[in-house]
Every structure is written in structure tokens, then in C-alpha cells.
Amino acid sequence: MIKLVVTDIDDTLVNSRNEISKKNREVIEKCKEQDIKVILASGRPDFGMMKIVEDLKLDSYDNYLLSYNGARIANLKTGEVVYEKFLSPERIKFLIDIALENDCDILTYQNGDVLTNRDNEYARVEVGLVGAKLIIAENMKEHIKEGAAKVIILKYPGEAQAVKEKLQKELGDEYEVATSKPFFIEVNDKGISKGNSLDALCKKLGLTKDNVMALGDGLNDLSMIEFAGMGVAVDNANPVLKEAADFISKSNDEDGFAYAIEKFILNNEN
Secondary structure, three states: OOOEEEEOHHHHHOOOOOOOOHHHHHHHHHHHHOOOEEEEEOOOOHHHOHHHHHHHOOOOOOOEEEEHHHOEEEEOOOOOEEEEOOEOHHHHHHHHHHHHHOOOEEEEEEOOEEEEOOOOHHHHHHHHHHOOOEEEOOOHHHHOOOOEOEEEEEOOHHHHHHHHHHHHHHHOOOEEEEEEEOOEEEEEEOOOOHHHHHHHHHHHHOOOHHHEEEEEOOHHHHHHHHHOOEEEEOOOOOHHHHHHOOEEOOOHHHOHHHHHHHHHOOOOOO
């Protein structure tokens, strides 16, 4: 029996207008009525998800939040941090050098702000997603005063995949490298992934993967799609994710999130 519905946000739960549809909202409420936890699992920082948490009242019952691709798990009701593993300032500075050597821009988080090396369209996409202030500093390393859960290396979509594959080979022994959008190459500490964090949460709650439905669209969702007893890719998902999924739902613009939950959990075949 499914007890946890774990979903990515961008291009999965929200549509292409960055909205949560009425249908998706209705299904979330039905899940809550049946004591099924609806958990957000995103590459976004936790503060970048709280507006959605509050909008959907996901903190109104004993529930959790997986942020930074799983580098942090927190209880929404009590504030208890279940798990947290951040990159040290020294490792962030190392990754800044790596990005610049590969002719890429880079961003990370400091004191609740988004810090980047120059003004660029992709950093502004992240700022829009998380609702943070953008700090631009060419001498970016001088502004790194604290650890961060991840850095995002920024590259044009046509070139990002080649850079990601190169960095996986060079950094794969010590870092997790994944893409969340065609221009976002996300780097976390080794062992951090949505799937590993979901595994840790299930162990804490006394659940197994058979109690989990995971929904996503991007390659940073692959680990949780593979972990979950029911892995669902929305129709607009990356082809690699769709190949790994147990079920391909409708797209994020066709309420694919709600469609899968109704089909497999709420027993309302449409």
C-alpha cells in the first residue's frame, strides 16, 4: 500500500506556467484525507519550497521535505532535521574553479541568497524559482563564508550534457553530478541523491520502497524513480527517466501528477 507520494516540483507537479492546477490540488487533498504523505523532493533549497508547502498546507500534518536533491530532510511540522550533508566552503571553492576552467558559470547559496559569478539568464531562472536575492560577484570565492548543500554549474543546453559527462568522470569519486534542467548541472556531496534520501526517510518511518510512489521528469529524479515501488515519469520527462519508470503518465500540462495518483492509489481509473 502506498503511504508516501514523493514528487518533484518543476515540470512535474507544476505546469509550464509554473502553476499547480486545480486537479492536482484536489488529488493532494484526497491523499491527505487518506493519511498519505505528499512529500516535495526537489533540487531547490528548503526556503525555495516553503511558499508551495504553505499554499498546499503540507505542513499541517506530520510530513517531510526533501531539499537540495536530498542533501537535507526536515520534518515540516516540528522542524526536526532528519538528515543534512553540505559541501564545505573549501569544496565549493574547488568547484568554482572547476566550473570556470570548463568555461561555465556557477551558482550556490550563501546566507539565504543565490550567489553567482556574473549576471546570466540561468542564474536568474534559479532566483525566480526559489524567490531569493541574486548576489553577483566576479571574485565569487571571496564570498564563500559557509557550507552549502550544492552548487549548480550553468551551461547552454546544447553543451551542458557534454560538460556533465566530463565532470562525472573527473569528479564522480567524490561528488554526485546530475542535471535537473537542460542548463543546470547540479553537484552535491558523494552519496547525495533523492533516492538515497528517500531510502533513509523510509527507514526512519518503518516503510519500504513498496510504500512509495515517486513522480518526476528530470535526470536528478532518476534515483528516486528507480528506488520507489511505483516510479512514475510524466510524459514530458527526459527519455532516460521514462525508460526507467514503471509508468508514464500524462504531461505536467495535462495533470499527469493527478492522473497517476488517481489510477494507482485512489482507484479512480480515467
